[in-house]
Amino acid sequence: MTSRREDGESSPAEPLPAMAEYAPDEIVVPAHESEVADELPDDGEQPVSFFNPGRPALSEGRSYDMLDKIGFLAMIIGMFMAILDIQIVSSSLGELQAGLSASHDEISWVQTSYLIAEVIMIPISGWLSHLLSTRILFFISATTFTIASAACAFAWNLESMIVFRALQGFLGGAMIPTVFATSYSMFPRSKQAGVTVVIGLVATMAPTLGPTLGGYLTASLSWHWLFLINVLPGALVAATVFLAVNVDRPNFALLKGFDLKGVILVALFLGSMEYVLEEGPRDDWFDDRTISALFALCSVSGVLFLWHELTTAAPIINLRAFGNRNFTLGCVYSFIIGIGLYGSVYVIPQFLGQVKGYNSLQIGELIMVTGVFQFCSAPLAGALSKKMDLRLMLAVGLVCFALGLYLNSSLTADWGWWDFFLPQAIRGISLMFLFIPVNALALGTLPPEMLKGGSGLYNLMRNLGGAIGLAVINTQLSDELNRHLLYLKESVTLARLGVLNEIQGLTAALTPAMGPLAEKAALSKLGAMVYQQATVLAFSDVLVMMASVFLFGFLFMPLMRKVNPGGGGGDAH
Known part of the structure; x- marks a missing residue:
């Protein structure tokens, strides 16, 4: 194996400091x-x-x-x-x-x-x-x-x-x-x-x-x-x-x-897990027999998969990469990024469609704000990654993404395009401050022979973060909606003077068009207003929960080992 100097010439490889410093004390590499x-002649032959x-x-x-x-x-x-x-x-x-x-x-x-x-x-x-x-x-x-x-x-x-x-x-x-x-x-x-x-x-x-x-x-x-x-x-x-x-x-x-056994087990484990996470919120989780059966299959196949992959001589997936502390923590942060990335792309469009009545193009135009600020912040994030401690850069990304979600949590049914602009922009900028350091901290500290397997696990964690995050978000939205509906229905009663005045005002406004049906229509409209407000509060609670997940990520920061800015340890030649 050789290493490259800046002039592009090859020289005998020397141990990379990043690998030497961050790799585990003893790495058992599968066959x-x-x-x-196999011994092959040079390509030229x-x-x-x-x-x-x-x-x-x-x-x-x-x-x-x-x-x-x-x-x-x-x-x-x-x-x-x-x-x-x-x-x-x-x-x-x-x-x-x-x-x-x-x-x-x-x-x-x-x-x-x-x-x-x-x-x-x-x-x-x-x-x-x-x-x-x-x-x-x-x-x-x-x-x-x-x-x-x-x-x-x-x-x-x-x-x-x-x-x-x-x-x-x-x-x-x-x-x-x-x-x-x-x-x-x-x-x-x-x-x-x-x-x-x-x-x-x-x-x-x-x-x-x-x-x-x-x-x-x-x-x-x-x-x-x-x-x-x-x-x-x-x-x-x-x-x-x-x-x-x-x-x-x-x-x-x-x-x-x-x-072959490893392939079958990982397919059963991940396939059943993804099904449970996708269909669980729609089918009331374990009230559905199929969900319960597949959860049992996921649990059993998951345990067997871990045992088999850690004991076999040549596993299909090299789980021993998790022996590298930075890689393991990087996968945790990749999981958190998956929650925020896929969760925010799901929650905001759902709110815009259900509460604001936006069509897909209107929703797309607003979501594009995040993409534009991602693109604009990329050069700055790249330049800073060469100069500052990547752990500090990651901390900035966590704070900014949490801030963007928290600002969104104050949404109301009257919010317009510009009300969403600032939170979307902050999240767009923060994504680059998250992804760049996590990628370098996780994959950049793996030895070259573990990079391919490690990359699969690292990307898998982001997808699982998105899948598990969406399952929790959907369940939380439903639970919070029911909770707020119950509270608002108890509060909005005819015994309250303000409620009576609202009904009378709505009835008067609807009488020219509805005639004797105006009062019934007013009650129906009031019910729709209560449901809308409960929906807004449910979305607000979910956004606060997502922001809390990113702040929770700070707990792992002291465990991360420093990586030299501007490079990782995976350079093989």
Whole structure:
């Protein structure tokens, strides 16, 4: 293994201070992580083939060049597509429901099936990358994701759509963690801060842009374009990665010790967990037999999975990466970011739709404020990450995101566009101050041989944070709504003079149009006002709860070890 100097020349590798300082005292590396690929002649002695692009891999000591940069840019675009498609259907479920002749509960599976399949693929992508190489795995993932996207556009009923969406999520899921791992194995430490800014911007903007873009496509064209939009860029990404990327070599020797039991257990564990989290709030949790049965399956398979992966010689997922303190804490913060990122993109549009009556385009325009400020703050966040303690930068991000949520919690039914502007802007800025340091603190302290597996776990935690966060948010919204309704109904009685005056005023206003039915209509309108106020209070409570989660993150700050600004420890050559 070699290391790169700033002038691009190669020199014998020296131990990286970050790795030496932050790695655990003793790391037991599974066979597939440390195993060297079968002895092969140099690329120059082999003909160009599917598995050999005809030039040395970066893992063999070659410095990265312009072709590598182009290939990596294509990988980032592929990752953007995979993350975007999580949320792109969320603002168009009504149109999909009509087009596929589905019920309200059934159409939710268009989103749920994608999430379940993607969350299964993400953690096993590290092993697949070792087996096939980064280039081939990403090429296959981008190609099949594109084909599945086209199939979704031509789905003929709900069942076919669910199958194609599941394939789309599973096949495209490998693109997300592969980009994170490649950023550390392709670029020198001096460049990693800038690369992390780009990745962070894409990874956090995609969920924000998803509902906006989806609403625009559905309103302007049709719901089919939610999926057809992936076809051309997906084909270009696949072709570019196949021709330009060459990070490492495949290691087919891993097939000899393939951990089939681990794959089955992780699929049962994560698949059943995602189902419970997605469907639980809609089905009253354990009052539903299916939810109860799948929770039991999740619990049993989860315990068996952990035991198997920690005791087998060549696990499909290297859980020993959690022996690195910074990586473990980084995954905790990734989980918290998932709660805030996906939770805020869900809660604010729900409020705007239910209380304000906004359509998908109006909601998208407001949510875009967050994306614009993310984009504008990226250069500043990148520059600061090279100069200040990353733990301090993370603290600033936690405070600002919590502040943005808290400011939103004072919302009322009369809030307009400008009332939402400042909280949205603060959250947009804070996302970059969160993502950049967490990424460097977690992945930047892993040794190179653990990067691929660690990247899968790190990204999995963000997705699980979003899934668990949304499940809790939905349950909390329902509980708080019922609590506030009960309180308001007890308070709004005819025995109160103010209530009587309100009813009389409404009756007088409605009499010209309603005649003798005016009083009944006034009571109905008052009931709607009470329900609306209870809904506003429920959303306010949930936003305060989310802000508290980010403040809770401060408890782990003293445990984080310092990382040199501007680089991580994953640089392999």
